[in-house]
Amino acid sequence: MFKKLALTTALLASLGTAHAYQAEIGGTIALVDPDNGDTSTGFAIDGTYYFNPVQVKNSPLNEAAFLNRASNINAAISYIDYDWFEETTFGVGVEYFVPNSDFYISGMIGQNQEKETGFEDFDTTVYAAELGYLPVPGLLVAVGLLGYDNDAGDDVDPTLRAKYVSQVGAYDMNFEGGASFGDLDAYNLGADLYLDKTFSIGLGFSDSDLENSDVFTIRAKKFFNQQVSLEGSIDFADAGNVFGVRGAYRF
DSSP states (O other): OHHHHHHHHHHHHHHHHOEEEEEEEEEEEEEEEESSSOOEEEEEEEEEEEEEEEEEOSSOGGGHHHHTTOOEEEEEEEEEEOSSEEEEEEEEEEEEEOTTSSEEEEEEEEEEEEEETTSOOEEEEEEEEEEEEOSSTTEEEEEEEEEEEETTEEEEEEEEEEEEEEEETTEEEEEEEEEEOSSSOEEEEEEEEEEETTEEEEEEEEEESSTTOOEEEEEEEEESSSSEEEEEEEEEETTEEEEEEEEEEEO
């Protein structure tokens, strides 16, 4: 009888700590501090809806959707007011993990709108598509195409991307990197160390063939519970620095 009671208590406890979510919405405030010019501010709103509830298990909360292979649709919009022009960016995307397989498909389309006083608006449409494979749990390798189209021209470049979440010693870690190849080559690298399942610190770096385009990033993210998170980042670039804070809620 006591064994049955203990087993029932343990089961109820595990059920009580389990949690699932199906959507996340976030808001970001950014401060741009250029080397030449006045400080500018901007904001962004993003949202993700998962086709099935994401189960939070014994993994970092920030990586639950990826490790669950959770297919989703997502959207984001951002706005920033510089001294000399305004910039609005919005886009929608989809990630699809093919059921009962290790294949992954993603797509995105968006637009960047620049408005400068005294000049005609300049709009650029961007789009991307990927086909990926997960050879082992926690590892995604994807190849794809990244393109743009505006009044000045258009181009499509091949891309390569990888993401790997694994335990290293006593800690969980996330490693990610990507590159595009074409008339303008670009790449990015990043890593996050999870001090526990709720808190991470990370570094990132990106660069391209453009002169003075390298950016070094320091970032951190904390979940106060399984629904509410807060993250911050600082981008250090030759042209200036960008400070960002994002809060998000899962439900």
